[in-house]
Amino acid sequence: MLGQNTRMWHRILKDCNPKWEYLMVESYYATGKRKAAVARTWLKLGQGIITINNRTIEDYFGRETAKMIVEQPFVLTDTYGIFDVKVNVAGGGISGQAAAIRHGITKALLQFKPEFRQILKKAGLVRRDSRIKERKKYGQKGARARFQYSKR
Numbered sequence: 001m002l003g004q005n006t007r008m009w010h011r012i013l014k015d016c017n018p019k020w021e022y023l024m025v026e027s028y029y030a031t032g033k034r035k036a037a038v039a040r041t042w043l044k045l046g047q048g049i050i051t052i053n054n055r056t057i058e059d060y061f062g063r064e065t066a067k068m069i070v071e072q073p074f075v076l077t078d079t080y081g082i083f084d085v086k087v088n089v090a091g092g093g094i095s096g097q098a099a100a101i102r103h104g105i106t107k108a109l110l111q112f113k114p115e116f117r118q119i120l121k122k123a124g125l126v127r128r129d130s131r132i133k134e135r136k137k138y139g140q141k142g143a144r145a146r147f148q149y150s151k152r
Helices: 002-016 020-025 064-077 094-112 114-122
Strands: 027-034 037-045 050-052 083-090
Touching: 027 094, 037 094, 064 094, 064 114, 083 094, 094 114
Parallel strands: 050 083
Antiparallel strands: 027 037, 037 083
16 A cells, blocks of 8 residues: 555656656655654655654654654645655653654645645644743742641
């Protein structure tokens, strides 16, 4: 199935642009962010191999939910198995890194085909999720937590 889907996209690109060979070697770069994680993402037409920090997605993410989060933009745009993805991600935890990679893939897909914007925006993938950890305040135990009050 993956090979057939890839051939279909090659045919579409060939019909749209006479210089389709140039598009085959072109890669699309985008940076995705979430919490403390930053993901530098490159997309290139290929077999659908996702490489994260020189490891496969199965080796890098143990949880199935993290893999689903990363693959979500491809599933929504029906481009699953068309692009090879190379990602360098740093900072944060598993969940933050998966969301940062998803954000980077979304931005790179928009460079490839701007018509995907409506689909991806409706799913809420275009805008960066700006929620980050709130800083600890002085004189307190944490960001909001106070030290226990003693009346006497």
